[in-house]
Amino acid sequence: MNTVTRAHLAETIYTQVGLSRNESADLLETVLERMSSALETGESVKISGFGTFSVRQKGQRVGRNPKTGVEVPILPRRVLVFRPSHVLKAHVNHTAVPAAGGDDE
Amino acid sequence: MTKSELIAELSAANPHLTGRDVELIVATIFNEITAALSRGERVELRGFGAFTVKRRDARTGRNPRTGEAVPVDEKAVPFFKAGKELRERVNKSKAARASAERAMA
Secondary structure, three states, X not given: OOEEOHHHHHHHXXXXXXXXXXXXXXXXXXXXXXXXXXXXXXXXXXXXXXXXXXXXXXXXEEEEOOOOOOEEEEOOEEEEEXXXXXXXXXXXXXXXXXXXXXXXX | OEHHHHHHHHHHHOOOOOHHHHHHHHXXXXXXXXXXXXXXXXXXXXXXXXXXXXXXXXXXXXXXXXXXXXXXXXEEEEEEEEOHHHHXXXXXXXXXXXXXXXXXX
């Protein structure tokens, strides 16, 4: 299966926007970094028409090492979750994209 | 953080670019990820995370209100798995530790 990477995305910015290759790569990095630092503070990142990245607090629970069967406590932690928007779900299924205004996730 | 706030931050940090350019850059990134996923490809951004498409088999669902059985077709769902670096940043930040301690108390 093909994998799209940073290099592909930077190349698309280069061809679509007309910035230099270097600057295209830098801007892509800045976008990812701004999103990461918002998430790091616990803030959600909502990209309309794409989806919402949010941070969820998980409580402590008892886990088990599947190999040895030994019980180990899983400490409270924060995890990142992504909720795709209706628009993105529709694209992935090649179905009709919902009408504008329904992409508020 | 919303898409427009992200665009505003990028514009402020890159005064040599027009607002239109910055909007186009951000749109290009998310449109390209959407396009790759709709082709069934994966998008891997090291340190940030990977977007993939998961298949869900057809199943018999139930209308929760009436209890009536309804067939649910096979579908594809977009999925995001945070990369190691981002996962650790979200969990290990000061804010995460503070809220984890509150949850313990």
